[in-house]
Amino acid sequence: MASPLFLLLFFLLSSLPGGAPDLASDRSALLAFRAAVGRLVLRWNDSATPCSWMGVSCEAGRVTVLRLPAVGLIGQIPVGTVGNLTALRTLSLRFNALSGSLPSDFAESSQLRNLYLQGNRFSGEIPASLFSLQKLIRLNLAGNNFSGNISPEFNNLTRLGTLYLESNRLSGEIPELNLPNLVQFNVSFNQLNGSIPSKLRNMPAEAFLKTGLCGGPLGPCPGEIAPSPAAEGPASGAAEAEHKKKKLSGGAIAGIAIGAAAGVLIILILVVFLCRKRRSGAGKTRSLEAVVVSGKPPETPAAAAVGRDKGAGEGANGKGAAAAAAVAAKGEAAGKKLVFFGSGGGPFDLEDLLRASAEVLGKGTFGTAYKAVLEMGTTVAVKRLKDVNIPDKEFREKIEAVGAMDHPNLVPLRAYYYSKDEKLLVYDYMPMGSLSALLHGNRGSGRTPLNWETRSGIALAAAHGIEYIHSTGPSASHGNIKSSNILLTKTYEARVSDHGLAHLVGQTSTPTRVAGYRAPEVTDARKVSQKADVYSFGVLLLELLTGKAPAQALLNDEGVDLPRWVQSVVREEWTAEVFDLELLRYQNVEEEMVQLLQLAIDCAAQYPDKRPTISEVVVRIEEIRRSSVDAADRGQHQDPQSIDDGDDRSSRRNDSIEGSKPTGSEN
Known part of the structure; x- marks a missing residue:
């Protein structure tokens, strides 16, 4: 007799509420929610699985999403409804007529990531139950009637990336919020005051409109720019008294004067030297003849910045495009020339490239690129290849296959130069960069x-x-x-x-x-x-x-x-x-x-x-x-x-x- 009785008791106990949550318990919670706030607008089929109901999504046999925006829900959400959806990850009840305070059992929905309650009539303080939802990423409570202070317990929500509290009746100061993932924030149209916390001062001014806040994007709070004159008075007075006590001797004054004159003279000499050096450098950027001699490409300030951003090209210690062309043209490869694709020759030759002004665009996987401006006004991009150790014939076959490619979404290869030591490619210049x-x-x-x-x-x-x-x-x-x-x-x-x-x-x-x-x-x-x-x-x-x-x-x-x-x-x-x-x-x-x-x-x-x-x-x-x-x-x-x-x-x-x-x- 004991065994059948035990089985009967187990069956009865397992059928009572409070057992392991499943889809049946989620269904009961949803039906209670509908009866409380959506009886007239939620036409759910009671005989069907809740996963097929409007606004409901399921995963692994549990309700994970409930989205009912602007469907006409009205009234107060009771305890034992939404809070019983313990696998819920997204809840969107925005733009309805829900009112009263939020249910205290919200904390039971511990898997919530996204909570959208904006555009309702919720009132009272923001409940403490929200601050236990540690997986929450997006929280929107805007456009309600929440009152009271903004709680420092928001710091519990360490994953929070979006926090919208605008258009409520919140008051007091904003606490120091340390939310490392926060990227979207708004508390406009509240009765807030005080200074914007330091970690929120990177937010735009639109996040704090129509409040009594100051600091950050709203401009400095009173007394933030400079210390109070009262604080400076004693210090300056003490300095003045000390100055009166200690009078310099005539010899000390003469020494100071001589030292100052010497310092001014040294500064003038340095300024003259730097100006002459800058003018000399400017001459090199205007003409590339000097590059052939030095083997170094000119580098304008803009080019230098590009070189630094790109990990530095060869602007400081390598040959420029024009220099490479000149060496190739005047060295053992004399008599060779740029090979242009298409019939006939090109609008310029190696000598034109030699005379061009250039700047480093950057150093890439296959070599260094330069912007070259020819005397005729044409601008091209020249790539000086590195680590190319294939025979002349193979190089020409492969590069001519590239030059034959013609498509509006490819940068056209206009010409190339090949010698034993230098390989140059000439492209159209793209003015907007990469x-x-x-x-x-x-x-x-x-x-x-x-x-x-x-x-x-x-x-x-x-x-x-x-x-x-x-x-x-x-x-x-x-x-x-x-x-x-x-x-x-x-x-x-x-x-x-x-x-x-x-x-x-x-x-x-x-x-x-x-x-x-x-x-x-x-x-x-x-x-x-x-x-x-x-x-x-x-x-x-x-x-x-x-x-x-x-x-x-x-x-x-x-x-x-x-x-x-x-x-x-x-x-x-x-x-x-x-x-x-x-x-x-x-x-x-x-x-x-x-x-x-x-x-x-x-x-x-x-x-x-x-x-x-x-x-x-x-x-x-x-x-x-x-x-x-x-x-x-x-x-x-x-x-x-x-x-x-x-x-x-x-x-x-x-x-x-x-x-x-x-x-x-x-x-």
Whole structure:
């Protein structure tokens, strides 16, 4: 009798509430939520699984997403509803008529990453239960009636990247917030006062409008610029008294005068010397005849800056393009000349190149590039190759194949020069520089943000150029795709450069993995497959979307390369933080950004057979750009600052990428 009784008791106890949570308990919580605030508007089919209900998404047999924005919910959320959805990761109840205080059992939803409650009528203090949600990444409580102070317990939310509290009734001072991942913040239109904390002073002024705050972007608080005169009085008075006590002797005064005169004289001599040296240097930059003698290229201040940014070219200790040409022309290779592609000769020769003024553009994988301005006014880019040790005939065959390539998205090779010691390539000059400089250059206040249309257009143009290269033969590849080899015209049209050069140089001339772009299967820089090109292009897409350079050795302090870092962030459902902040300004194209991110992950798959072809990549980018244009035609443009309304599209980014299980992602 004992055994059947025990089984009966076990069955009864296991059926009571409070057992292990499952989909049935989630269903009960959702039905209680509907009965309290959505009885008239939520037409859920009681006989169907809750995973099929409007606004509900499930994973692994649990409800993980509840999105019910602007559906007409009204009333107060009771305890035992949302709090019982313990696997919930995203909750969006924005723009409804929910009121009262937030339920105290919110802390039970410990997996919450994204919480959007803006545009309701919630009141009371921000509940302490929120501060235990340590996985929270985006929190939007804007446009409610919350009151009281901003609690320092927000510091518990160490992963928080977005915090919107604007348009409430919050008062008092902002506490010192130490949130290392915070990138979006707004407390405008509250009754706040005092000084903006130091770690929030990098936020824009729009984050603090219509408050009583001061400091940072709002201008200094009273007394912040200079210390109080009262504080200076005693010190200055003491100094004056000390001065009166100690009077200098006549000899001391004479010594000081003589020393000062000698110092002035020395300074004048140094100024004259430096000015003469500068004029002498300026003469060298105007004429390259001196370069032939010295073997050193001229380096203008602009060129010097470029050289430093690029890791320094050969401006200080190598031959310039013109010098190399001159040595070749006047040395053992006399009688040779520039070979131009197409019929007939070119508009200039080696002597013209010798007389050109030049500046270092940068040092790349295959050599140093120079900007050369000829006397006739023509500007060209000259690349002086290094580590090219192949016979004359083989060099000419390979370089002529490159010169024969004709596509609007390739930088055209106009001419070349070959001798035993010097190999020069002459290209059209691209005035806007490289994509790398555009992405990672000046990020200060004077920078113009690189918008979605420009970035996606660059991606498509570069893909077209690579597609053309691949179309020239089944084994044809670029071999060195990276952002510094994507050059830009004045209208930001992309041109692929350095194509074909990987097949000219030795295996040891290219560093392993080319600072994050090299496909894992590539061991010889001269033997790069088309699928390896696709991998490199995938990294380039990630660079465009994240604004991060693959060469950064310690991304996210984990020492992983860019593709693995992005995949890890996506798995952690922090996808909104993947994108460059300049892109987050353009909210109407977030879905397109997600689609391009997915394509980039596909391209950077670990195994070659999992990657798409470059032709498939072109088709997908074209579709993505068409959808963004269609959205614009439907009048969905929004002010860039509208990202502040905290739309839950960021969590849709997480779902669309995670749900697709990107090919090639590593566990």
